[in-house]
Amino acid sequence: MLSSFKGDLKPFEELARSFAAKELAGKTEGHDRYPFGEFFHDVLDKACEAGFLGIMLPGDLGGTGGSIGTLCVVLGALCRADSSPGGIVFTNALVQEILLAADARDIAGEIFGKASSAGDFLVAFPSYANPAHQDNLPEYRRSGRGYSLTGPVDLLVLGGLARRAIIPARTGSGHQCSFFLVDLDHKGVLKSEPVFTLGMHACPAVDIRFDGVRARIVGEEGKGDEYFDRVSPALHVAAAAMNAGIMRGSLDEALAYARERFQGGREIIRWSEVSMLLAGMAVKADVAEMCVTLACQALEQGKAGWSSRCTASALHIHEIACEVVTDGIQVLGGNGYMKDYGQEKRFRDARQVQALLGSVPARKLDLIGKVAGI
Amino acid sequence: MLSSAEVSNRLSGFPRFEDMSLSLPYAPRMPRGMVRETRKVVAIARTFNDEVARPRALDLDRKTHEDPDYMPRDLVELANRWGFYTMWIPRIFGGKGYNMPSMSYFAEEIGSVCLGIMNVIGVHYLGVAGVVASANTRLAKRILGEVVQGEKTGNPCLIALATTEPGAGTDVEEVELVDKGRVACHARRVEGGYVVNGTKVFISMGHVSTWTVLYAYEDLKKPSETTVGLMVKTGTQGFSFGTHENKMGQRVCPASVLVFEDCFIPDDQVLFSADMVRKFTKKPIREVTQRYIDYVVGATRPGVCAFGVGAARGAFEIALRHASTTTMNGTLLINHEWVQSTLAEMYKNVALGRLAYTEANYANSHRGLYKILQLKPVYYYLRFMPQAYFDKVIAPMLEKDYSTRLMGKLSYDWTRPEDQRCCSGWASLAKVAGTDIGVRNCQMAVELMGQAGLRQDAGVEKMLRDIKLLQIYEGTNQLNRLNVFKCLIAPEIPQARVFEEKM
Numbered sequence A: 001m002l003s004s005f006k007g008d009l010k011p012f013e014e015l016a017r018s019f020a021a022k023e024l025a026g027k028t029e030g031h032d033r034y035p036f037g038e039f040f041h042d043v044l045d046k047a048c049e050a051g052f053l054g055i056m057l058p059g060d061l062g063g064t065g066g067s068i069g070t071l072c073v074v075l076g077a078l079c080r081a082d083s084s085p086g087g088i089v090f091t092n093a094l095v096q097e098i099l100l101a102a103d104a105r106d107i108a109g110e111i112f113g114k115a116s117s118a119g120d121f122l123v124a125f126p127s128y129a130n131p132a133h134q135d136n137l138p139e140y141r142r143s144g145r146g147y148s149l150t151g152p153v154d155l156l157v158l159g160g161l162a163r164r165a166i167i168p169a170r171t172g173s174g175h176q177c178s179f180f181l182v183d184l185d186h187k188g189v190l191k192s193e194p195v196f197t198l199g200m201h202a203c204p205a206v207d208i209r210f211d212g213v214r215a216r217i218v219g220e221e222g223k224g225d226e227y228f229d230r231v232s233p234a235l236h237v238a239a240a241a242m243n244a245g246i247m248r249g250s251l252d253e254a255l256a257y258a259r260e261r262f263q264g265g266r267e268i269i270r271w272s273e274v275s276m277l278l279a280g281m282a283v284k285a286d287v288a289e290m291c292v293t294l295a296c297q298a299l300e301q302g303k304a305g306w307s308s309r310c311t312a313s314a315l316h317i318h319e320i321a322c323e324v325v326t327d328g329i330q331v332l333g334g335n336g337y338m339k340d341y342g343q344e345k346r347f348r349d350a351r352q353v354q355a356l357l358g359s360v361p362a363r364k365l366d367l368i369g370k371v372a373g374i
Numbered sequence B: 001m002l003s004s005a006e007v008s009n010r011l012s013g014f015p016r017f018e019d020m021s022l023s024l025p026y027a028p029r030m031p032r033g034m035v036r037e038t039r040k041v042v043a044i045a046r047t048f049n050d051e052v053a054r055p056r057a058l059d060l061d062r063k064t065h066e067d068p069d070y071m072p073r074d075l076v077e078l079a080n081r082w083g084f085y086t087m088w089i090p091r092i093f094g095g096k097g098y099n100m101p102s103m104s105y106f107a108e109e110i111g112s113v114c115l116g117i118m119n120v121i122g123v124h125y126l127g128v129a130g131v132v133a134s135a136n137t138r139l140a141k142r143i144l145g146e147v148v149q150g151e152k153t154g155n156p157c158l159i160a161l162a163t164t165e166p167g168a169g170t171d172v173e174e175v176e177l178v179d180k181g182r183v184a185c186h187a188r189r190v191e192g193g194y195v196v197n198g199t200k201v202f203i204s205m206g207h208v209s210t211w212t213v214l215y216a217y218e219d220l221k222k223p224s225e226t227t228v229g230l231m232v233k234t235g236t237q238g239f240s241f242g243t244h245e246n247k248m249g250q251r252v253c254p255a256s257v258l259v260f261e262d263c264f265i266p267d268d269q270v271l272f273s274a275d276m277v278r279k280f281t282k283k284p285i286r287e288v289t290q291r292y293i294d295y296v297v298g299a300t301r302p303g304v305c306a307f308g309v310g311a312a313r314g315a316f317e318i319a320l321r322h323a324s325t326t327t328m329n330g331t332l333l334i335n336h337e338w339v340q341s342t343l344a345e346m347y348k349n350v351a352l353g354r355l356a357y358t359e360a361n362y363a364n365s366h367r368g369l370y371k372i373l374q375l376k377p378v379y380y381y382l383r384f385m386p387q388a389y390f391d392k393v394i395a396p397m398l399e400k401d402y403s404t405r406l407m408g409k410l411s412y413d414w415t416r417p418e419d420q421r422c423c424s425g426w427a428s429l430a431k432v433a434g435t436d437i438g439v440r441n442c443q444m445a446v447e448l449m450g451q452a453g454l455r456q457d458a459g460v461e462k463m464l465r466d467i468k469l470l471q472i473y474e475g476t477n478q479l480n481r482l483n484v485f486k487c488l489i490a491p492e493i494p495q496a497r498v499f500e501e502k503m
Helices: A007-024 A041-049 A068-081 A083-101 A105-113 A224-260 A272-300 A307-337 A343-354 A360-372 B004-011 B023-029 B033-066 B073-081 B102-111 B115-122 B124-132 B137-153 B285-325 B337-367 B376-384 B387-398 B401-413 B417-454 B460-471 B477-492
Strands: A139-143 A146-157 A164-169 A178-183 A189-191 A205-218 B159-162 B186-190 B193-204 B211-217 B227-233 B239-244 B255-266 B270-272
Touching: A007 A041, A007 A068, A041 A083, A068 A083, A068 A224, A068 A272, A083 A105, A083 A164, A083 A224, A083 A343, A139 A205, A146 A164, A146 A178, A146 B417, A164 A205, A178 A224, A224 A272, A224 A307, A224 A343, A272 A307, A272 B477, A307 A343, A307 A360, A307 B460, A343 B417, A343 B460, A360 B337, A360 B417, B023 B337, B033 B073, B033 B102, B033 B115, B033 B376, B033 B460, B073 B115, B102 B115, B102 B285, B102 B337, B115 B124, B115 B285, B115 B460, B124 B137, B124 B159, B124 B211, B124 B285, B137 B387, B137 B401, B159 B193, B186 B211, B193 B211, B193 B227, B211 B255, B227 B255, B227 B285, B285 B337, B285 B401, B285 B417, B285 B460, B337 B417, B417 B460, B417 B477
Parallel strands: B159 B211
Antiparallel strands: A139 A146, A146 A205, A164 A178, A178 A205, A189 A205, B186 B193, B193 B255, B211 B227, B227 B270, B239 B255
């Protein structure tokens, strides 16, 4: 939908669609078997070649130089087929936006400017948490000219695949967090096996424990929460675009099934109860895409006061996405619950996407705090 | 004041008072021994949870992802050793004869830890219901007797029930739909029995059951009038298993594909057929078949409600533990008002779900499948007579044709249509309510817990995966809502038609 309003996004959308058709369609169940099956390194390499791992990163830093709209059309098209690659693209975009918000172009240039493969491009980040809401961040202390980190990080997304991570940490006494660049190959880094989670199995996370690991500050000390807040509205919209894509995929499959499956002597789409389910899904899928479209336009135009509206839209989209994927299974009945179809994965993935950037209740409280100015 | 005739007149208006609150008239009629028995059942379930279910649930789920062909044979043996497969088989058939409503409380307990494990135990009773509701006492005695023997010898004997076909799910649950559906499991009458060809799908515990209650059709163009119930033993020539379905949740409980190729079933394994039905009732076979379906699902759907309530409670308990041990902004989550409100909402859902299955069980206890068992004299007679009496005096009678005819008359001829509607309607109402509540609570718990809720090792994401199936099996909740309308609302509206929509 967004590309209908902004023609320059059409090539990106087409690229992502053809990538999804070629690399993801029909293979999602196999990809989703990770960590009990193979990881799709080949797909990731091709995603990197297509420029998906640095969509919003400026060209001079090794990125594609796209806008939030570009990121959203790519995420929507990918997640319509399989949200795991979307989760990887999202996490890398989140890292890059934080580096830019912190004006750490030097670090971004060092990482992405010289990157030649997906392995070089990936940077891990605890994407399911807002550091401001976490009481148990690792502790940092000055160590010579640099810093060192000690403590745990749960669900570090891409932590088992990337060589580097951006990690939020606090001092023992401070409340404000700071971001640090960490080498995950350092001997003081203890990694778990990939954590088995609800959805997006091929966008894996690990639990990490740091023990006096050398770290490089990102931006200024104590400004981590501010950087996160600055990038948060756009990344909320990006996560919403993922769920809008999942909703579209769910509707596609439900419609196709309802046209073919017979019950009581006719196609189930011709029973009004099923039609009503499908209508509800269609309404929500369209509303979600319109919200993403408008939010992208507002963000790109830098409209004042739209940050909280973007976050609100995203929260709403996640909520209706979880409803759509539930109905998406219902339309397919028993088949919808089986891995031979895509609906059960979407049911899991939509919840996983909803949890990006922190817990829903905490984000709602944040939102109303900002709206009310308290 | 109103005369008694006026009172009756007022109470017969919609909603009829006797359908409104089942516990009000029926609770006082409940034998008091049922309470003691149910307390014992819940205590057994809690012990099993601590000793078996809780320590294994997450590991087993993980194991099924590592090995999608995993079969829960160890678990079945354990459940058999605990005596779970005969607990709700009536004593006249050699079982322990616990009161049927107590199974719902049991299901809630085990379901609060793992729905998959509960299904490994519970779906056997769907098969038992299929056997008992047929009124075929001779075959019931034989099959249920094997289950009892299986417990004594340590070789579990479970019963699966097979209705769903690749082309027909919802259709096979309603005679109004089945004639228009795409059923394909054919039973051809031959000398001495039937020859079956066809495929059944999504059959819980098929691979690990000894017997399967199989429904097939003599005439695929008129399935509602030619339904045949057959008992098929695993290993019978022409009966094989296809793939093991790859489900989102409840993975410890296999869903099997059953394939029948020229599978001969002898007459002595025919559970239900038009010929048999004609021996005890003159009612149209179509009507009796719907009654048979209603008896089975009317008894088992309140159980599915209890499964859902179990998951709702499990999600609540996990969220409660998380909130009691996790801080946000320096304060324990449990001390945030929004968390207290969320937990209270979840607790409320559990309590309302429990009321729903309790009401549906009252319907069955006094107007449905096992109403005879719940009459006080019968209840105490069955409870206190020595087992040897049933084995030596009653059991031989069950072999006789008059026994089946009597059971058939009691179940199909001497019953009121309004009782059937009440039981079936309440069963569907409870099933929808309990399973929707279960899904809702699991969703709330995942949201409340944030990233911790996404982890398999935290337990609640598995519950969300497990619970979703309950909105689908035993009739989708969409079908069950229509059944609520058909049974509890439409009879009051003469112009209402169900399953006849023009579009």
